[in-house]
Amino acid sequence: MQQIPVSATTCPRNTDDQKFSADxxxxPPRSGARVVARERLITQLLDARRKRCIVVQGPAGSGKTTALVAWREALLPLGFDIAWLTFSPDADDSTHCVDYLVTSLAQIDPSIGRExxxxxxxxxxxxxxxxxxxxxxxxIANHPTQVVLVLDDVxxxxDARNHEALQxxxxxxxxxLHIALLSRTMLPLALGRLRDQGLVLELDMRDLRFTAQESEVFLKAQIGEIPAKEARRLHQLADGWAAGLQLFAIHAKLRQKAGCAGAPQEAASQIQLHDPQAFAEYFDREVLSRLEAPEVELLIRMAVCTRVCASLCVALVANEQDAAEVVALLSRLDSDNLFVAPIEAATGAEVWYRLNPLFRETLLGRFRARSQRDQRDVHMRAWAWFRDHGHPDEAVHHALLAGDTxxxxxxxxxxxxxxxxxGDLRKLVALMRMLPEAEIETRPGLRMWMAHLHLYARRFDACAAAIAALKRDTGENDTRPRYRLTLLDAALAAQRDDPDGAMSILPELLRTPExxxxxxxxxxxxxxxxxxxHRGHxxxxRRLQLDAPPLIVDGAPLVGTNVGTLSGRCFVGFSxxxxxxxxxxxxxCRDVLFEAEQYGHAAADASCFASALLAEVLYEFNELDAVRKLIESRADLLERVSIPDSVLRVHTVLSATHWLLGHRxxxxxxxERLDEYASQRDLPRLVAWALAEQVQRHVSIGQMDAADATLARLDALAASIPAERPGTRAEVLVAAGQAHVDWCVAHEDFEAAAIRLQPLIARCDERGWQRRAVRFGMQAAVVAARLGRLDAARDGALAALRRGHRLGLLRTLLDADPGAAELIRRVLADERDDPVLAFYGARIDAARSAAPASPARAATQADARRAExxxxxxxxxxxxLSQALPNKKIARTLGLSxxxxxxxxxxxxxKLGVSSRDEAVARVRDFELGCASGEAVR
Structure with missing residues (x-):
């Protein structure tokens, strides 16, 4: 459970999912059959295929996109995976920009962008x-092959934040990863370091211009034979500009169809093209004016959409042309190379087309010159078509342009x-942002979704305010909306780690509407x-989940998302x-993770929850490498999308794992990261466990002053929990009790430790915290042994072992006290006749004896070169790092995020060939690498 969602007005599930290939x-545009092969330019690009960045800058119509499409086709046989993203004006929003980057790379492999x-x-x-x-x-780094990301129309x-994202x-x-940036203007990106490292190829209009030979080949491909002299003249007139040459060819073909002689020569004598504006003027005058009126009208209406298909075009012209006529026109425009091209790899019953950006700009100029009423009419038709065909983002866009908010x-x-x-809440967020606030405020259903999205984005105060406002505006007899608000209230309590607050609405939560x-x-x-x-029940x-009927939404099983059956099974595992x-x-957890892979993004919440739980299991079984592999690289993600219980497990398990590996x-x-996370969000239970674990670490290495200061913080926190939060207070007191016992043991005050341990064991038993009870039971046995109470020590150790065996515990017993392993060995030596305990003892001893990978290894000259x-x-x-500063303090010191x-x-x-902070500091010390001031790292 990452967020608990709330019902909204239902509608039939959309089964016509939008395909990447249709957007x-x-x-990329499909490469035309008659596009000239620009071997000179493609060779440059191929030679640079392993550079970090390729920048292609030039005016509209200079052939940037066409060149990169050809480069893409040349890279595919070489085993490169290639993603393409064309930015549009509506992408200039930091959310859209990053989402588009994620979506484009997900086409290569969904796992690239999953997190x-x-x-x-x-x-x-x-x-x-x-x-x-x-x-x-x-x-991307985890992807097994080379990845090329082409970003067109940058x-x-x-927005400066988008530039920062690209940086x-x-x-x-x-x-x-290799990034190609195509832009009409200079990019505000810092490329100096990459230039110095030889990792950038920069191409501009000088590189993009056609040579005289390329111009001649291009013109012949477009209009047939042309004298070399005339081809050179056209090349000079266009100054090698690809769009200008294409317009000459279009003009010549149109005159040839009209039966005019000397078309190329006349084109050369009449046309002067050197910039995009001239291109637009010429296209308006010489191309559109020569098409039939219905064809022009269709093109103008097509321009309002970023992509079109035949049935959409029919809707845009109000059925004045039938589908067959539209398909014929689109095919002819494509075959005549008139700036209309099918989208590559289109799938489905219809072919999707895109307009050349310059062509579209010209057409939109005509469209915007029309009355507001006519413009709204076309947008209304577009909105209706996209709505009926399951494309809500484009439908909403056109509805707003039509004025129908x-x-x-x-x-x-x-x-x-x-x-x-x-599982596509990101798209819902984007749609909600498109709507005027007034439209949201007048619809309780949208206000409900906005409250849910506040919860999704961790804006808890905004969520609470939205819930309160909705409660005021919702009648007591409106059962279903009131219940959805109850669910939201409880979900907010879960995210705020407040089971006591959730208990106050338990009666309402149990009154589920029929x-x-x-x-x-x-x-x-x-x-x-x-x-x-959290009440210990x-x-x-478990019974609530296991006895529940199948979850059905719109006639289909609900498996993914944070309320589906996979998340429900995670809660069983959590219990x-x-x-x-x-x-x-x-x-x-292993079963959930396996099945979540089959459901992809929709099951991402369950996957995160299961990963956090499985990491705790793996640590308990002493599989330290598996713990790090499973969650270390995902700690940031899990911290930001999981409930507090998962975050607590992730950070405490990773801390314990590194401690065993010698990475203090x-x-x-x-x-410290758990402490900061919990303190910022006012989660006292998590703060308490972060402090308790720190006390245990400090006393184990003799840092008594630090332990005293941390313990004082923990005591103050325990005293601050109000009586109105009995569940939270009880757990914070257990954490404080554990810290005090560890402090007493470190100071050899074993009598005080023994006195404190018995209430802790009783409290854990009362709450059903059996693992903690085993931990304190084993610690009590070790304390009893140090006090000379050998019978009590033996009985306590055996009780803890038998209980630990039933639960499947290993590290809990060993981590209870440094002397636990020796006490277990002595006690089990007298229990050889019990094969179960003997087997269990062997497992514990194997876990204790397993030597973790040593952080220290012999330094070699190769290591030194890497460090340098x-x-x-x-x-x-x-x-x-060597000063033991956490990331936040390092960031503040260096002015970084x-x-x-x-x-x-x-x-x-x-670079250093290490896997932890401790190893990095040790390696740098080994080689006495100088810091910025030339001093050795100490």
Whole structure:
């Protein structure tokens, strides 16, 4: 459960999913059969295929896109995976821009953008955009082949935040990413470092111009034989400009069809083309004026859409032309190379077409000269067609241009549920942003969705305010809307880690309206499971999920999303994990992860939840490498999309894993990160466990002053929890009790530790926290042994072992106390006749004896050479690492964002051949690499 959704007005599920291949934003134009092969230019591009960046700058019609389409075709046989994205003016929004990048790369492999997509729509601030870019880059880095990303019409991006996003993409790009930027204007990007490293190819109009020979070949391909002298004249008149040459060819073909002699020569004598404006004027005068009136009318109406197909065109002209005529016209325009081309790899019953941007600009000029009434009429027809064919984003866009904001709002309300069922809340966010605020405010259903989207984006105060306002405006007898608000209230409590607050609305939560659909039932079940678990009623939580009828929405099973059956099974696994029954948890989580892969993005929430739970299982079973592989690279993502319970597990498990591997800096860093995350969101339970674990780490290495300061913070936190939050207070007191016991043991005050341990064991038993009870039971046995109470020590250890065996625990027993392993060995030596305990003891001993990968290894000259390639900024980061500063403080010190610091760390680890902060600092110390001031890192 990442967010608990709320029902909205339902509509039939859209089964006509929009295909990438039908959208011109993510597909290159199809290369024409008569386009001249520009071997000189393509050779340059092929030679640069492994550079980080290729910049192609030139005016409209200079052949940028055509050249890159040919380059793309040349790269495909070489095994490159290629994504294409054409920006339009509406992309100049930081949310749209990054979402488009994610979508384009997802065409290569959905896994590339899976984690970045989860972050989409959860914020538009710089840090939110940067972390999304980093998640996308991580996905690219994990892709097994070379990736080329072609970004066309980048000049449409004017927002500085979009420029920053592209800059991050360039700066953070892994070695297998190569970016081509096509623009009419200079790009405001810093390419100096890449230039110095020889990683940039920059092409401009001088490179894009046709040579005289290329111009002649092009003209012959377009209009047949032409004297070489006349071809040279046309080349000179067009100055090698591709669009000018194409217009000469069009003009000549039109005159040839009209039976005029000397067409090329006449074209040369009449036309002077050197810029896009002249191109538009000529096209308006010499091309459109020669077409039939119905053809021109169709083209003008087509221009209002970024893509068209035959049936859409028929709708745009109000059925004045039939489909056969439209198909014939589109085919003829394509075959005559008249700036209309089918979209590459189009699928389905109809072929989609796109207009050349210059052609479209000319046509739109005519369209905008018409009356507002006529313009609205065409947009209304476009809106109706896109609505009826399942393309809500384009439908809403045209409805707003038609001035029918009410229809646009109604459509968003209609498609909100299907989008959520598909796990595409990012698109819903984008649609809601398109609507005028007044239209949202007049529709309770849209206000409900806005509250839900506030929850999705972690804007909790805004969500609470929206819920309160809706409650005031919703009558007591409006059962269904009131219940949806109850679900939202409970979901907000879950995200705020406030089970006590959720308990106050439990009676309302239990009054489910009759005939509620699967979505409502799934949301209710997950919330109740979460609430029951925090009350210690684990069987009730499981029974609620296991006995529930199938979840059906619009006649289909609801499996994915955060309320489907996969998330429900995660809650069953979560209930076992809270009890400490990790064998059952592991089975459930592994099955969920396997099935989530089959459902893709719609099951991403369940996948994140299962990953966090499985990581805790793997740590318990001492599979440390598997823990890091599963969640370390996803810690940022899990922190931002998961419920607090998952975040708590991710950071404490990663801290414990690094501690066992000898990475003390990393172990503390994860706890400090958990502390900061929880403090910013006012989550005292998570803060308490972060502090308790820090106390245990500090006392184990003799840092008593730090332990005292942390313990004082923890005591103050425990004292601050009001009585109105008994559940939170109880758990914070357990965390504080654990920290005090660890402090007493470190100071050899074993009597005080023994006194404190018994109430802790009783409290854990009362709440069903069996794993914690085993941990404290084993610690109590070790304390008893140190006090000389050997019988009590033996009995306590055996009780903990038998209970631990039933639960499948390993690390819990070993982590209870440094002396636990020796006590277990001595106690089991007297229990040789018990084969079960003997077998269990062998497993525990094997876990204790398993030598984790050592962070230290012999330095070689190759290592030294790798270390020496650290940049000045990376060396500064390592210097601050050696001072045990967390990422946030390093970022503030260097004037960077925390996301940038994380990226530097990843590069540093790769260059040094290490996998942790401790190893990086040790390696730099080994080679005495100088920091920015020339001093050795100390």
């Amino acid at each position: 011109p934003r993510w597909t 970045a997509a989860l972050l989409g729509g959860r914020g538009t601030d710089d840090e939110a955009v940067e972390r999304t870019v980093i998640a996308l880059v991580n996905g 000049h449409h991006l004017a 991050w993409l360039l700066d953070y790009a892994p070695p297998n 009410s229809a646009a709002a109604d459509l968003v309300l209609q498609v909100a549920r299907p989008l959520q069922v598909k 005939h509620s659909d699967g979505w409502i039932i799934g949301a209710r079940n997950n919330l109740l499971s979460w609430l029951y678990m 684990y069987e009730d939580a 076992y994990a809270l009890e400490g029954k990790f064998t059952q948890t592991e089975r459930i 800096l990393d172990a503390f860093a994860y706890l 390639v650290l940049s000045e900024r990376e060396t500064e980061v390592v210097r601050l 925390p996301e940038t610091v994380k990226w530097h760390l990843k590069n540093i680890y790769g």
